[in-house]
Amino acid sequence: MLSRKTRHSSSSKRYTNFGYVLMGSVLVGAIGGWGYFQYSASKPPANTNTTLSVETVNHPRTEVTVAAQTTVSVFEAEEQFQQDHQAYMEEARARSQLRSHIDEEGYYATPQLAKKAIEAKWTLIPAVASPGDMILVRHQSPADLTWQGKKVKLQQFGSGYYAYVSIPISLKPGTYPIGNQTLSIIDKKFETQYLKVTKQMESMRQDTARIEADQKKINAARSKSEPTFLFTNDFMQPIEGTLTTPYGYTRYVNNKLDNRHTALDLAAPEGTPIHATNDGVVALADSLYLTGNAIYLDHGMNLFSQYAHMSKVLVKTGDRVKKGDVIGLVGTTGFSTGPHLHFTFWANNTPVNPNLFFKTTPFHWLQDSKKAP
Numbered sequence: 001m002l003s004r005k006t007r008h009s010s011s012s013k014r015y016t017n018f019g020y021v022l023m024g025s026v027l028v029g030a031i032g033g034w035g036y037f038q039y040s041a042s043k044p045p046a047n048t049n050t051t052l053s054v055e056t057v058n059h060p061r062t063e064v065t066v067a068a069q070t071t072v073s074v075f076e077a078e079e080q081f082q083q084d085h086q087a088y089m090e091e092a093r094a095r096s097q098l099r100s101h102i103d104e105e106g107y108y109a110t111p112q113l114a115k116k117a118i119e120a121k122w123t124l125i126p127a128v129a130s131p132g133d134m135i136l137v138r139h140q141s142p143a144d145l146t147w148q149g150k151k152v153k154l155q156q157f158g159s160g161y162y163a164y165v166s167i168p169i170s171l172k173p174g175t176y177p178i179g180n181q182t183l184s185i186i187d188k189k190f191e192t193q194y195l196k197v198t199k200q201m202e203s204m205r206q207d208t209a210r211i212e213a214d215q216k217k218i219n220a221a222r223s224k225s226e227p228t229f230l231f232t233n234d235f236m237q238p239i240e241g242t243l244t245t246p247y248g249y250t251r252y253v254n255n256k257l258d259n260r261h262t263a264l265d266l267a268a269p270e271g272t273p274i275h276a277t278n279d280g281v282v283a284l285a286d287s288l289y290l291t292g293n294a295i296y297l298d299h300g301m302n303l304f305s306q307y308a309h310m311s312k313v314l315v316k317t318g319d320r321v322k323k324g325d326v327i328g329l330v331g332t333t334g335f336s337t338g339p340h341l342h343f344t345f346w347a348n349n350t351p352v353n354p355n356l357f358f359k360t361t362p363f364h365w366l367q368d369s370k371k372a373p
């Protein structure tokens, strides 16, 4: 049995030990607290870990010890992080500036033409066009331009700001100012086509509710576009086919004046593979009423290509495609009289002549006037 004395002495030793521990802890706590106070005073508590470690531990002794342990390491890590981050950001900025110049230059036909465009305040690519065409506009700094009563926002690309401007098929020939430049619109003759369709097909055009519902889907798909030029190569014709209806034809359906045909109709056997005209993102792949199985590809900066009447769609909305990828098969779905591809481009929601694009790109429309035929 333990004597009272022994118990007392042992208990007194425990108190003494506890006293040392307490003093030690208070000392560590004071140093830690001071260190933490200095850190907090000299730097805003950017690192949430510090706050977290202090707050999550309830015991007062442990609290300051944790703070003392983490203060130095967080401070050093923070300093190092700031330095590394700054160096990284500077390097990235320099790299992207160099890249944007190289990138932009590479889109033009020659380095001389790129230089000419980059050094000018405004550049119209090209400065002469026809109704139904499209031009590319470049400006040196952020700007908007007004075209046909509508505001067109120029978007940054490389070291410049760009926008596609589509020329309505009904626009009168003449000169039109854009920035400090003048766009010349020269006359173009469009042929007339008479199309005979069955009574049943003719009645398809009267279901306005379905047509309007489709139009809403199409408008939504074309309302957002990638803020960069997604292509790096020339555009290609999606199928070889036989041209049955050229672009811009005035159409009479069963002797009634119809809309202008603002696309190419390329006839080909059912099932012929249809290739993506260039790199892009599928903005819409759907089965529509008049257009049949259709795809809208976004090529960036509000330029879209459209493929209609397909027998089969082989991509889905949101897919990224490369130039030449097979995206669907020729068919005769929707308002169509036989297997063909109805193909067109849209720039800022206006159809534009697809013939402008084949084996070239909008950037290559800027040509050396001396070399032009």
Ligand SMILES: [Zn+2]
Residues within 6 Å of the ligand: 245, 261, 263, 264, 265, 341, 342, 343
């Ligand atoms: Zn067509």
